[in-house]
Amino acid sequence: MIVDLISDTVTRPTKKMLEVMMHAKVGDDVFKMDPTVNELQEKAAAMFGMEDALFFPSGTMANQTAIKLHTQPGDQLICDKYAHVFNYEGGGAAFNSGVTCKLIDGNRGMFSAEQLKEAVAGRADIHVPYARLVCVENTTNKGGGACWDFTELEKVQKVAKENNLSFHLDGARLFNALVAKKETPQQYGQLFDTISICLSKGLGAPVGSILLGSKAHIAKALRIRKLFGGAMRQVGFLAAAGIYALDNHIERLAEDHRKAKEIGEVLGALSYVTKLETIETNIVIFYVDKQIGAAHFIQKMKDKNILLTPMGEGRIRIVTHLDYTNEMHALLLSELKKF
Known part of the structure; x- marks a missing residue:
């Protein structure tokens, strides 16, 4: 038995998910003629109370499309130093949008409104890049699955609004935050200009992310997706x-x-x-004694068929997911205690 805790992207489609996949009605999505894609996009948009949505092969492409549609070359986006879009x-x-990143030194991937005010200060100076976009990640990957406070x-x-900045949410694991904080998709739909959500992480789909936004934003995103080779x-x-996944795998998170x-x-x-x-x-992110070392610890656990991942700076990451069974859980806890 291999206990793969490298990421929540390692899951396989469940038997029931495979059944609905094999019976899906399909068409050519480049011509907007795939009925199941259209249904998914309409479902996601309605869930968040947003005007439109677009299906992407990856979360990175969805995020990069959002950055491109909100900016011009030479602009600047503002994000936390831990942000996925930067790291x-x-x-x-x-590469794709010709923009630079201004990094905020937040806490576990989250920054405050006051820190954003400081980051925007001096924006009118012609010697510095013009800030055009703020990117937020929820939950924060490098921050250990931390959830933003919605009030913040x-x-x-x-x-952002006061400074005419667009506001994008990298919601790769947003559903984890919604379940943990008992929040709703509509709350986020009202707050952000664009949102990306991932279907292939905690929700267990094999491939895919969705970008949500206004009809104007998604019309522009459609062209950018084509440019990026995502049609x-x-x-x-x-x-x-x-x-x-949206119907069956949210609450189980x-x-x-x-x-x-x-x-x-x-x-x-x-x-x-x-x-x-x-x-x-x-x-779960943790550090082990320097005399043991992260690399040594990860290798020793791998020898026992338990797969973990390094996060740099001595950090070790464990990610639980749909395919992580109770039997695997018992084995991991036992091996950790015996190490």
Whole structure:
């Protein structure tokens, strides 16, 4: 038995999900003729109370499309130093859109409205890039699955609006935040200009992300997606998995959160664990004693068929997910205690 805790992207479609995929009605989505894709897009837009939505093969492409539609070359986007759009999208903001990133030194991937005010100060100076976009990530990946306080997001949005800044949410794991904080998609739909959501992380679909926004934004996004090579044909087979995931796999995220917290309880009692980040959702980040070292620890766990991932700076990440069974959970807790 292999216990793969590298990411919540390692899941396989469930038997029922495969069944709906195989029976999906499909057409050519480039001509907007795939009925299942259209259904998914309409469903997601209605869920968030937003005007329109567009299906993408990846979250990175959805985020990069959002950046491009909100900016012009030479502009600047503002985000936290931990943000996925800065750290893990291959420098796409610079390559695809010709924009630079102004990084805010926040807490676990989250910054305050006051910090945004400071970041925007001096924006009229012709010697500096013109800030045009604010990007927020919820939950924060590098921040250990941390959830933004919604009241603070409202304050951040107010600052963005006052400064004519577009406001994009990288919601790759937004549903984890919604379940953990008992919030609704509509709350976020009212706050952001564009939102990307991922179907292939905690929700367990094999492929796909969605970008949500106004009809004008999505019309522009359609052209950008084509430019990026993201136009697809009979993609309804994948969209069907997304519909199933939205219908059946949201509430169960609470189980992933429970298991993550149980892992945290064990790690917190172990002498070789020197630091454990607060656990709110399905991501656990911890540090081991320097004499052991993260790389050594990860290798030793791999020898026992338990796969973990390094996050740099001595950080080790565990991500619980749909395919992480109770049997795997018991084995992991046992091996952690015995290490």
